[in-house]
Amino acid sequence: MMKPLLLVAAILGLGGCQSLASYDPLGRDVASPLPDACQWSAQGDAEARVRATADALETQGYRIEQTExxxxxxxxxxxxxxxxLGAVDRPPWGRSGFWGYYGMGSRHGYSLGYSQRFGGDPVRLQRISVVAAEGVVRVTRDSRVVDANGxxxxxxxxxxxAFCAALHDDIDARMREGSSS
Structure with a gap:
């Protein structure tokens, strides 16, 4: 009597785990559209718009990765x-810092190891894409914070x-400036 109940409990427990949806922190929720300010109608020459967009982003400290x-x-x-931001919950062993990495293990014998790496501050990486397709300019931006160990x-x-509106104004001003000269 105990074994069938245990089996049923295990099946229900594992089924419950399967029903939980996983969350992709990097994925944009398709159901929620971009803010209105992050899309506007494409005006003017495509080459001038790409040049103005690249200049506007470089002014804000972005490094241009690709243009087309x-x-x-x-x-x-x-x-x-x-x-x-480096104070994250991690086990004290195997973490970088002043005391380095410690390790002890065995695969085909015994070994003991130590490695020193002086870590740095975490880095916020912001990636942005500006695309003009079908007469509409769309801006998407994502942000990641990664520590020195990845x-x-x-x-x-x-x-x-607010970011998209300021970028739009900057691009328009640069395009007007380019067309008047």
Whole structure:
């Protein structure tokens, strides 16, 4: 009598784990659209728009990764140190810092090891893509915070209406400036 109840409990328990949806922190929720300020109608020459977009992003400290005039694409990235964000919950052994890494193990014998690496502050990586397709310019931005060892601390879409509106104004001003000269 006990074995069938245990089997049923195990099946229900494992079935419950399967029914939980996993969350992708880097994925944009397709059901929630971009803010209105992050999309506007494409005006003017495509080459001038790509050039103005690249200049506007470089002014904000972004490094241009790729441009493609035919697609109206500009992708860029910037990195900024985030002092103080390195205090994350991790086991004290195997963590970098002043005391380094310690290890002891056995595969085909015994070994003892020590490695010293002086870590740095976590870095916030912001990636942005500006695409003009079908007569509409769309801006998408995401943000990741990664520690010196590559441990992902935070990741999320970072599409703010204020950022997009300021970028749109800067691009338009640069295009007007370019067309008047």
């Amino acid at each position: 005039v035919a697609l109206g694409l500009v992708s860029a990235e910037r990195a900024k140190a985030q002092p103080g 441990y992902l601390i935070d990741a999320r879409p970072d599409n703010s209406a």
